[in-house]
Amino acid sequence: MDETRLEAERRAKVARWRSSGREPYPWAFEGRVASSVVRSACAGLRPGETGEGATYRVAGRLRTVREHGRTAFAVVEDLDGPLQLLLRADGLGEEAYRGWLADLDPGDILGAEGPAVVSRSGEPSLEVRTLTLLAKAIAPPPEKFHGLQDVEERIRGRYLELLASPGARQRFRVRTALIGEIRRAFDEAGFTEVETPILGPVASGAAAAPFVTHSNYLNEELRLRIALELPLKRLLVGGLEKVYELGKSFRNEDLDSTHSPEFTELEAYWAYADYHDLRAFTEGLFARLADRAAELLPDSPAARKGIDAFRPPFPTVDFGEELARRTGQPGILSKSREELRDLARQAGSTVPERSSTGTFLDKLFEHYVEPTFDRVTFVVDHPEATTPLAKRHRSKPGRVERFEVFFPGFELGNAYTELNDPDEQERRFREQLGERGGDGYAFDADFVRAMRYGLPPCTGIGLGVDRIVMALTGTPSIKDVILFPLVRSR
């Protein structure tokens, strides 16, 4: 990489620092406290007053320096936030004061030690007695006021966005906190968290193109998983009763504002329960996540909107009734494939001519019903034709026991009372193969074999974790809730 003029100047400062016997990249900074500790220590002080006795060691990234001749203010920022450092030539000595200021730049990692002080204008600060360079930044940071705006740079150099933007740091910490909350909810309900393989010979459990790779050892083609469903159901065959997995799945598809080729999902399977039980659990989970997000993001109007949408009661929409109502076509579920195709065409859909009735129904629902959701909404009891892995409805003919959860603009989750008849499963796998050729549900023969040993009646759900985080943090693009989203190499 070419060295820029700015980098050359910063390297010269490193050399000066070394030549004066100081290490620009020391090993540690012991006894360091968070900036918030100093701010608390300032709470009892009057403007202009210096705290008695205790000194504090803080460390963080230097953001700005404001020099006023023989006094200077610097701002260092750690994970708890910014803290002002007060430097005075009186007290520090002219030589030390000038020496520090000459060779420090925004972006450097610093340690500082001194007592708490409140500036005359009331800013909680640390009065610097000693300053330690902990890591010299050779590359200059993004502009201090606007931060990093370029979308491409924000994603490719996520660390730059993070170091320049406390909001970005907060967004990703909230992500982790919400994932923790999801784990606790399942753990407390007695689910066992498991890990199932990412690599395997068959990518099954959803209709999506897999990433294909190769094992040198086995000399076999392998695929990255596209869903977690089938291995988890095998564990119910094995008697684990309540299991969940939270991890990444991979789909070899386009990246857009709600789809990422590498994404985080949660799937849970619950023996001896049905989709009513799971819906009640999901509602409780969502309410819990809304509370947690409200606690973590009290001042974000964007998050507020999503958080309110996550609070019960949640509207329920019957797939068939709502589609009939919104299209003005009573009995739409019993229409022929050709009639549905024509309706889909009228709605502007260009799905292929040969698509199944299920595909046309999905398109119509997407066009007429989904845009009407203004909060978290449960869609229930889909037509059998749209859903290959669910059990048929116990009282509604032609339907399955299924619910989908929507947030305005995208789907959050999908749940069924699971199919557990192995012969029925095999038949539905074969039908799916027929429709989409190589790109449909892969036929997982071993899964059918497992089911022949007896899968208990059960219910299961898949949740899009990235999307839940988008909703609850008010983030419009999935790329901004994934630390390092997939990008073209350059």
Add this chain to the structure above:
RNA sequence: GGGCCCGUAGCUCAGGCCGGUAGAGCAGGCGGCUCUUAACCGCAAGGUCAGGGGUUCGAAUCCCCUCGGGCCCGCCA
């Protein structure tokens, strides 16, 4: 896959329609300033205008191609 838009200094952005020596702020350099908080004041410096080709006396600007990105549609859960 189709359409529209964007790429100018380390960063944030003007300039582009209507072609004529490339501009500002921040950051950096030098000087000044003892309470600022987007500190301030002065001076000097900083450019492969994404890359390539074309039109033209002359291209950041107009045209074509390529690369990277964004948005919408399609496809995909």
